[in-house]
Amino acid sequence: MAKKKTVKKTKKTPRVPKFKKPDFTLTRQHRLILGSLLMLFAIALFIAFVSFFFTWKVDQSELGGVSPSAETANWMQKFGANISHFFIYKGFGVASFIFTGLLFYTGLHIFLDSKKKLFNHWFWGSVVVIWCSIFFSFFFSDVSLLGGTVGYEVNYYLESYIGKIGIGLLLLFGAITYAVLRLRLTPESVMEYFNRKAKDIKDDFETVDTTAEPTLKEETTASETVPSPENATIEEATGKKTTVATKTTEDKSEFELSVENLQPTIKNHSDRTKKDNTIKDASFEVEIPKDEEETTIEVEKVIEEKTVTENLSDKLVKEHGEFDPKLELGNFRFPTIELLKDYTNGSSITINQEELEENKNQIVTTLRNYKIEIASIKATVGPTVTLYEIIPEAGVRISKIKNLEDDIALSLAALGIRIIAPMPGKGTIGIEVPNKKPAIVSMRSAIASKKFQQAEMQLPIAFGKTISNETLVVDLAKMPHLLMAGATGQGKSVGLNCILTSILYKKHPAEVKFVLVDPKKVELTLFNKIERHYLAKLPDSEEAIITDNSKVINTLNSLCIEMDQRYDMLKNAMCRNIVEYNTKFKARKLNPNDGHKFLPYIVLVVDEFADLIMTAGKEVETPIARLAQLARAIGIHLIIATQRPSVNVITGMIKANFPARVAFRVMSKIDSRTILDNAGADQLIGRGDMLYTQGNDLIRIQCAFVDTPEVEKITDFIGAQKAYPDAHILPEYQGEESGTSLDVDIADRDKLFRQAAEVIVIAQQGSASLLQRKLKLGYNRAGRIIDQLEAAGIVGQFEGSKARQVLVPDILALEQLLENEKNG
């Protein structure tokens, strides 16, 4: 007999409440209040200080306490009189005004929640207050209000130690220290400032000069004859080089005279100030050659580069806010939960105690028949199956229980029993037994679950419920591609609808686009209604949903082009993945004029993949494998569903790139191994019962059920709303000419056909590379011409690495052949 063991729950020790640190950080409201209080206080202080200078004499007697009730003359009454007396008279004199400034600045700082440091302002402000106080007391010792008591006392004290000269030098030292440390002045920077100012004035002057009258002569060309000074040519080069040719003379005196004549023009210029003229005259003396020789002075103007301190993207964000990809369909409304049916009728999974007891007894007796004793058993009731977790007595081999799978199934008279031995991470053995009355997991409950609603994922999918009744929400973007298999009628199409519906409930049309391949032509047709919202298609195609296998190849190759383009965009933007890229784009750091745009996710759904592989083979497998290997970073995700999970459909290359897999019920263990690398899918019970893996553990899930009428309601709801003008257009793909159609029409021949034929016949060598060299053609065009030559009977068939045979012996024969062709 099995010993009964009672497992006692260990009592948790009550937690000792931790000491919580008081939080001194100010909230926004606190800051607004405190900030404005300080600013208003500063204003009050300022008013009090100003009025103090007019009223202090009157008020001082009041402050003395002779008649405390009497009115004060200060504009801020007693408060003003007292505080001004304290700061100005007893304190720092007129320099106290600096405190009002500091106080106001501090208030503003708090009000605006500025991140700048305040300490520096207060430190240097206080230094200036003390310095001013000493300074004023030193120079205006008889005006007590200017320096205040502090200034007076300090002066008095210092005078006895270092004398008046010492104080003067000390003040000077203080001023220098302040200039160097606070204002960061150096002799160089001061000099530079003055030089720049002088240059600016000079530049202004030159500008006025050149625009006003063409008078200044910096370069004289003696050889040229110019009729009069009025016809003088002024050349303004980049460096503002002014070249004026005046009347040429051999006579020096006349030359000088013409300059002399020019001077008064400047002097008398109406707008010019006297100061300007002086500077200009001075420059004349410098620049105009006094001797006979031709002298050219070319002064290149130094153009100072302006530094841009403001970041353009910050400015754009400040002006327009972050880029919002959803703006075009700003009023888009997500489908409501009411569109989905509630299959549970309000009641959740019911626990049938009798059934539980019965199954437990069956398990215990079956195992006991095989001499396996159980230490404890625990049941978790899921929507379609119940998990019995058993802990066998010490010494029982796990493999022994695993081998009894069929026997337990037989004794429980139930299909779909799965034994998980051991349960990963639990130290128990799990036996999953289907419920007699399975509950439907409605899509409504999955969408309404908190887990899904709060999911911060790129492409969230609410798959259904686990055995412990938790909604499984996974991110397709993290998978990053999904392989789905299951025998016919086991819930694959419902599974695909469940994925698409989940995304429709969470993602705006601007954020995701679907490329749907549906060879069965019926499963995904409903999504046609949301073509202009959510679907992507090739430029020349009528319907977005692809039902023709031959078009799939073009679409897949087009997606490969899209992938390459996106990689280029990411490279140019120096981003590693689509999330970084889109974040940067939204922050207006990428210029749309450089080809940047917001990138929506693209989800490619291929139903009946086996069918596709059978008809198109490698042509489909290669782009699928390419996309699966590379597309994850740029936001293209693949969902591939198939009925037949055989190895020639799900090849090694595809499997390696699809770590996330879903298996509905399959017919054999081999199929289960092909899809999951594990047995188990053959023991599922169908109707949405599925196993999900993302590369590690297998999770049994009851897929959420969404029926066709529900999908129709959702697509109707979305389809009725304002849409984009067209579906999302994928890049154009120029399919290679399929095969070599040897009956090429004469009219379709290449323009260089005849020339090429001559080259080939003369050389008696039928190779495309010869044409490439002689006629300077690209590889594809040369190949096409060779095909046309073959069709015309000029060269023989393709013979692998050997050059083709030339069937026409000479040019004469060629001409005859082409002539016959024309007539015939």
Ligand SMILES: Nc1ncnc2c1ncn2[C@@H]1O[C@H](COP(=O)(O)OP(=O)(O)OP(=O)(O)O)[C@@H](O)[C@H]1O
């Ligand atoms: N999650 C589910 N919950 C309840 N019933 C389901 C679920 N999924 C599927 N079924 C039932 O199974 C039937 C078949 O499902 P579905 O059409 O998805 O199968 P399929 O695998 O796509 O088949 P085929 O490959 O032939 O298209 C559905 O009509 C529904 O009655």
